[in-house]
Amino acid sequence: MSEDARLTALKNATPNRWVALSTGEDRIVAEADTFQEVADAAERNGEPDPLILRVPEDWTPRVL
Numbered sequence: 001m002s003e004d005a006r007l008t009a010l011k012n013a014t015p016n017r018w019v020a021l022s023t024g025e026d027r028i029v030a031e032a033d034t035f036q037e038v039a040d041a042a043e044r045n046g047e048p049d050p051l052i053l054r055v056p057e058d059w060t061p062r063v064l
Helices: 003-011 035-044
Strands: 018-021 028-032 051-054
Touching: 003 018, 018 035, 028 035, 035 051
Parallel strands: none
Antiparallel strands: 018 028, 018 051
């Protein structure tokens, strides 16, 4: 896994969408509006165990 590749992939992702990253976390294998849609799309694209996360509207630091 390359941290730079993961960061580049996430910076190029569509804001406010769910994304599925490949096993190596270096490329986006699916994007969708809902968690289930992105999970299904990732499986259809040959990625059985992706890392799924929601892309924020912007990358401003947040305290949760």
